[in-house]
Amino acid sequence: MTITGREPIVETAWLANHLSAPDLAVLDASWHLPTMNRDAGREFLAEHIPGAQFFNIDELCEETSDLPHMLPSTVKFASRMKEMGIGDGVRVVIYDSAGLFSAARAWWTFRAMGHNDVVVLNGGLPKWRAEGRALEDGRARQRARTHFTPRFNAALVADLDDVKGYVASGSTQIVDARPVARFRGEEAEPRPGLRMGHMPGAKNLPYSRLINPDGTMKSESEIQEAFANADVDTKAPMMTTCGSGVTASILALALAAIGQPDVSVYDGSWAEWGQNNGLPVVAEG
Secondary structure, three states: OOOOOOOOEEOHHHHHHHOOOOOEEEEEOOOOOHHHOOOHHHHHHHOEOOOOEEOOOOOOOOOOOOOOOOOOOHHHHHHHHHHHOOOOOOEEEEEOOOOOOOHHHHHHHHHHOOOOOEEEEOOHHHHHHHOOOOOEOOOOOOOOOOOOOOOOOHHHEEOHHHHHHHHHHOOOEEEEOOOHHHHHOOOOOOOOOOOOOEOOOOEEOOHHHHEOOOOOEOOHHHHHHHHHHOOOOOOOOEEEEOOOOOHHHHHHHHHHHOOOOOOEEEOOHHHHHOOOOOOOOEOOO
């Protein structure tokens, strides 16, 4: 299947033209912050792109961890993908109900599991709906089971020990996608029990600065400018982080869109670092 336009993002017109392709799977990876009191699964049942299946970020995760939606094991991920009819040779298109938000996390998850034939729908469900394109409700259509071969890509995943090393050595840029007030320690985290502030040496690029008002990704030149304004060298090693690994994936997606696809994401993010664990925290507020 040939993609027109830049990867890792595809446009709604492209998806509409390829929606019936047998080697294409569409996933709704909508997710909302706990404070929003929204049920993404219920919203999927009410309205989704035809043929889409629901990718539950909070369920397709490592269930033994006390941290939110940590990456699942390769065994669990492969098993679930087989059940969903997503396997080797299948192109995956991911969207969400915000435009471009949690879809990036699912995109990163697939790549961490070694499935690189995955893209994000620019503008997501809002753009699709605004263009008057077809929608359906109810449960997802069942795809035939298939084989999924996981190949864990450790280079895309940063863990606590990695980040401790980055903080100590300064060898890798740490780019935090949280809003300015949370980064500076002027606003409490949405998850209770976490300290306020950021990792020593971290730089702040709120993910919202990469997204247009209509939920689409900004242009390549605007992405470059946003990173430059945050004092981030896009050619140098870096790791992205946020509250729980969701919006950090938006930064990784933006970097992939400008030709830097191999940036790591700190899976535990502030949900791990910000605990009362003695790790260093800088608060400017």
